[in-house]
Amino acid sequence: MKTVHLIQHTHWDREWYFTENDSKILLYYFIRDLVNRLEQDTALGPFVLDGQTVVLEDGLQVAPALRERLQALIRQGRILIGPWYTQTDFLVVGAESITRNLLLGKADCDAWGGYMPVGYVPDSFGQSAQLPLFLREFGIGCAVIWRGWCEQDVPYSEFTWCSQNGSRVTTAVLPWGYGCAKWLPTEGEQAARLLPAILEKQARFSLTDHLLLPNGNDQSPFEYGVPAMLASLKESQQDYQFARSSFTDFFKALQATGCPLPEWHGELLSAKYMRVHRGIFSTRMDIKQLNARLERFVSQALEPLLAVAGRLGLPCPQQAVENIWRGAMKSQAHDSIGGCNADRVNSMVKARLCDGLESAQQLFELNMAMLAEGITAQQTGKKIIVFNPLPHARDAHVRLTLYTPHADFCIVDAAGTPCRWQLLHDEPQDMSLIVQELSNSTTTTWYRKCDILLEAGALPACGYQTFYLQEGRAAGFDASTAGENVLENCWLRLELAHGQLELLDKRTQQRYPAVLRLVDGGDAGDNYNYSPPPEDWKISSDGCLTQWHSARGPLHDTLTLNWHIPAPADAAAREARCCNAGLHATLILSLPHDQPWLDVEVEVNNTLRDHRLQVEIPVGVTQAFHYADQPFGLIQRENQPAALQQWQAENWAEAPASLWPMQSLVMLHNGARGLCVVTEGLREYEIPAQQPDTLAITLFRSVGWLGKADLPWRPGRASGMALPTPDSQLPGPYRAHFALFPLAQAPDAPFWRAVEQWRTPACGYLDTGWSRFRTNPHGLHFPGRYSLLSWDCALHFSTLKKAQHSNALLLRGWNPGLTPVPCGQPAATGTPRRVTLAETPAGATDDVIPPGTPVSWLID
Missing domain, CATH: 1.20.1270.50 (Glycoside hydrolase family 38, central domain)
Structure with missing residues (x-):
């Protein structure tokens, strides 16, 4: 006889197609009903409050009088809370955010007097390979997940999951989701007809005779009549024994079987049985x-x-x-x-x-x-504080904004030695918008607003250093001068020729032609999934360079490229092969004199709809795998998922597209040649099937629907709601920032130190006295x-x-x-x-x- 562990719960989305205001109003009635039902019948419970304490925080905003009654039920173990503060994403959100989520969730649980020691993740769109690490660091030895698993990764729905450093958690999958047993009838005969099919599916991948039966759904109220209904089935069938249970009790029962569990190492991104919505990495x-x-x-x-x-x-x-x-x-x-x-x-x-x-x-x-x-002060002038958060001393180029009425200024260190700096941007500034005391003045006070890059040497570890702005004094070095079509330092050389860029790694003489090529294609998808049109028409920046200029500066040299790319305005124009609009794009390329990277800023005025803009970076390395960063680590991935050859034949829920998440870094290299891309906030990359030696970084995508039905890469019903979302077309100015790091060899200590320098800049502050x-x-x-x-x-x-x-x-x-x-x-x-x-x-x-x-x- 199989034991069915009834898990009564609600999955509480704070917002989605409805707002948090909507959900809070509903929460008043939900919590009030839950507390009343549990108090009226002490045989009911436990009830899982979605594993996130924010539900309690929101609930007390609308029902503060219920605090003591809620707390009593939590302390009795009849309402189970935690360990999370919110049900976070694990592939887009950063490692510190995930850590703080558990830290604050645990603090909330301690204050309420209860704690569910299970990493409950019912609806994350794919599972990070590092989830076992986070849970084990918080003393949590079990996890319950839904999306991303399939039997081709690990054959059973119960397994031991190991993170990159060997942290292990016992894991159970809800193979058909947290809502597979929602809205169960409370009449025994009806339930007896309905339940066998549900339980048969639940047992399909189970390793033992213990089954999870999650009873609840999105924002669903407590189905308080279900336990009594299941108890009434005891005499009418011999296949199942039903128990009001919890995830903790389920794992205890699983352990008591003594059955050895298979092991899984890595992330879970399969879309065989459930959608993982790979397009969210680049949505909005x-x-x-x-x-x-x-x-x-x-x-x-x-x-x-x-x-x-x-x-x-x-x-x-x-x-x-x-x-x-x-x-x-x-x-x-x-x-x-x-x-x-x-x-x-x-x-x-x-x-x-x-x-x-x-x-x-x-x-x-x-x-x-x-x-x-x-x-x-040790020198005359206004103090400039430069703060270095890194726990080691370093030299840095620090971005600063200065306001000064003077045409000339000098910056010196504590010994009075002039420092070099480079003017990035200069414009007039009405100071009444900056300083409150000037707001009622009858005259306008105009200053120069100067964005500069300051060379700050020997910054102390986890500390600060003071510099001084001396106005009216010449800088003491040559300012920027006009440059040529080449940027060059000790490590790299970038050349613009015939409208294309070629990067040379001078350490190895490896050349990377046609880097930083903009490619715009159609997007027939929605907010959940990128989906190419049936016959896509891609437009590139080739031949579209309208002007360029370069400058040599004291700290770095720049090359600015302006493109006007004729393009279709929307999906209909793309289908008709009609370029009835244009994409205006600017690339600002900066090569520092003292670092082995190329800094890239992209500025776009987006007037198009239904499209995806990527920057292609050919690497010239053809192999089966590449690397990207994940929370607190690096992960190896296959360039083209093997499942691409079988997903349609097996009727997968979604195509296993070669669209991948990153925290900020992706690299393709073979030990002798390679490129690493480090980004500021860009979270998605692709290795195109027809270009296996190319990294394609998604800058953004523009779509106009929350959900659409029958997408080529996601057949069937619409995800979410078929709701127009015109703001998701991202009209208007858009900016992206990243850097290229050529790899002279396999990543070594100097390489990783340079990456850290770029990702964690020093900060500056001018003490104006205002x-x-x-x-x-x-x-x-x-x-x-x-x-x-x-x-x-x-x-x-x-x-x-x-x-x-x-x-x-x-x-x-x-x-x-x-x-x-x-x-x-x-x-x-x-x-x-x-x-x-x-x-x-x-x-x-x-x-x-x-x-x-x-x-x-x-x-x-």
């Missing part, structure tokens, strides 16, 4: 970029600065930082960050991210201003140069922040490559202790860190 790319910017700025600029400021005696606004993270996580839920929402919802997702970035930038500027206030807001003097005194700690090792910096539950500092790095590296111990005032991502003692540790592994230190 503006939202993806904003989220990436917020994640990086908070974890790698704001929090490190607050750690430094806190050790110097300034207050730490920890609750404000936590509020920023919680707001971001509400926009990182699988639908929200996926962009597969109604336009109104996408506007709210974007607004939350903008709100978080505004708060983070204000915190950063106020703390920089307070640091500057406490520093005794401010939008004023604070009273704090009376503290700070040195002009300061380093909080150092940790000079091969690990990449992840964050430096205040610990969650104490005044200690938390420092984290991770191994970005594919070989083990030593990590050493940070040099800091205080005793560093290794801890987990959960900030609990790490137990036995090793100085050699495996690939794909984070290392966290708690420093008192």
Whole structure:
């Protein structure tokens, strides 16, 4: 006899085709009904509240009087909560966001008095290979998932899942989803006719006689009559024993069988039985970029600065930082960050991210201003504070915005030695828009707004250095001059010839012709999935260069290319092969004098609809696999999924397209030749089937529907709703930023150090003495140069922040490559202790860190 574990639950999307306002109003009635039913019948429960504590947070906004009753049920184990704060995405969202999601979710569970120790992920659009790592770091040994699994990866729906560093969790799949047993009849005879087919499907891939039966669905109320109905079937059949259960009880029963479980290593992205919606990696790319910017700025600029400021005696606004993270996580839920929402919802997702970035930038500027206030000037002029968040000293080029009434200015260090800088942009600025005191003036105060790049040498580790702006004094070096059609430094040479770009790696003499070619094709898909038109007509930038100019500067040389690409305005024009519109695009290519990378900015004015714009980067390496980054690691993937040959014959739910997610990096190399692309917020790449030696980075795609039916790459019903989403066409200006890193050999320590330099820039602040807001003097005194700690090792910096539950500092790095590296111990005032991502003692540790592994230190 098989044991059926009834799991009663709801899957609570905060927003989707409806807004969070809609769901909160519904939540009032849902929570009230759930509490009443459980209190009226003590035999009912447990009930899984979707594994995310944000449901409780939202619920108390509309039903605060229910707090004590809810808490009592949670403490009794009749309502199961956690471990997540929100049901996040795992392929688009960054590693620090996933970590903080569990950290805040666990803190919420502790406050409520209950905790479901199961990594419940019912609806993420594909599963990261690193999910076992995150769960194990938080002491969670079990996971329940849905999308991405199929028996061709691992033959059973119960298995041991291993992450890159060997972390292991016992995993159960809901092969037919969390809603496979929704809306069960409460009358026994009807249920007896319906259930056998459901249970037969549930048992199809099961390794043992223990089956999960999830009873619930999207925003569904408690089906309180189901347990009694199942109990009534006890006498009428002999095949199944039904138990009101939980995921924890299911895993206990699974373990008690003693049945050995198969192992799986890697990600789960199969679309054989369920859609994984591979197009979400590039849907609403503006939202993806904003989220990436917020994640990086908070974890790698704001929090490190607050750690430094806190050790110097300034207050730490920890609750404000936590509020920023919680707001971001509400926009990182699988639908929200996926962009597969109604336009109104996408506007709210974007607004939350903008709100978080505004708060983070204000915190950063106020703390920089307070640091500057406490520093005794060693030179004349206005103080410039340059902050280096990395835990090792470095030289850096720092972007700064200066406001000055003078035609000339000089920047010097603490010893009075002039520094080199390069003017990037110069325009007049009405200062009444910047300084509140000038807003009521009867005359306009005009300054120059100068965006510059400052050469800052020997910046201290996790610290700052003071420079000085001396206005009215000549810079003391030659400014930019006109250049030629070639950019060149010690490592690289880029040449423009006949409208195309060729990159030369001078270390190996390897040439990369026709790099950075813009290609625009049709997109007949929706917010969930890219789908090529039945007969696509692709337009490229070949022959469309209208003008170019270059400049040689003190710090880097630039080449600017302008294209006007005739193109079809929409799907109908593309089908008719009619170029009735145009795509205006600008590429700004910068080659620093002191680094082995080519910096690329793309600016596009998007007036087209129903299309996808990619930049193609031929590598000239043909092999079966490539590498991309994933949360806290690097993953090897096949260039062309083998399942492409069989998906249609087997009636898969969705094509296993060669569209892949990345955190920020993809590379194709063979040890002698190769290219790595590192991006700022771009999350999708492709290796086209007809161009297996080419990396195609998706800049953005434009679609006009939330869901469409019968797509060639996704047959059948529409995903979501057949709802127009004109904002998802992304009309107007669009900007993307990335860099090319040629590989002279297999990735080594200098390569990874250069990648870290590009991904984690130093930050600058000019203390003008003017401010939008004023604070009273704090009376503290700070040195002009300061380093909080150092940790000079091969690990990449992840964050430096205040610990969650104490005044200690938390420092984290991770191994970005594919070989083990030593990590050493940070040099800091205080005793560093290794801890987990959960900030609990790490137990036995090793100085050699495996690939794909984070290392966290708690420093008192």
